[in-house]
Amino acid sequence: MIKHCWSILCQNIITDAETNVVSYIITIDNIMAPEFPAKIPFLAIGTSWEKDTGYDVVENFAIRIIAINPRGKAKTLVETGDLAVQSHRHRMNFVLNGFAFDEPGISRFTIEAKINGLWLAAASLPVLVAASQIQTAGTPSMMRQ
Structure with a gap:
């Protein structure tokens, strides 16, 4: 069976072509x-998954990423087709460049895996989005309450 190891929200993901080493920036x-x-x-x-069956067994699963705003409104951002995993x-x-947060508060990116036909929550990545005042000359920047 496929199991979620970890997920991370970051600015950029770089994979070295020679070594396959990944940097999460x-x-x-x-x-x-x-x-x-x-x-x-x-x-x-970035997400990492592991398979607990042998190398000769191919496991299938799909991944879905859902953005949930501070009011609980959900929007599916990504849904893959079936992925066959042997390793x-x-x-x-997943690159989400240009994503827009509509309001301040705690938003979440939920990662789900479809295993044996059922969508199961694998991870929830919270991000606090706060409103900041635009700084003018001589005025310190402050967070709005």
């Missing part, structure tokens, strides 16, 4: 925005 857990909607130019989610570990990375 600037982890994100909060965002300051001067206005809403706040469009984020660089946003990515012990499997990485899936």
Whole structure:
């Protein structure tokens, strides 16, 4: 069976072509925005999965990423088709550049896996989005309450 290992929300994901080593650049857990909607130019989610069956067994699963705003409204961002996995570990990375947060508060990216025909929650990545005042000359920046 396929099992979720971990997921991360970050600005960018770089995979070295020679070594297959992955770098997750600037982890994100909060965002300051001067206005809403706040469009984020660089946003990515990296996920890691493992299979507990032997190498000769192919496991199938799908991944879905859902954005949930502070009021609980959900929007599906990504839904893969069936993925056939034979290796012990499997990485899936998703680029969400240009994603817009509509309002301040705690939003979540929920990662789900479809295993044996059922969607199961695998992870929830919270991000605090706060409103910031636009700084003018001589005035310190402050967060709005």
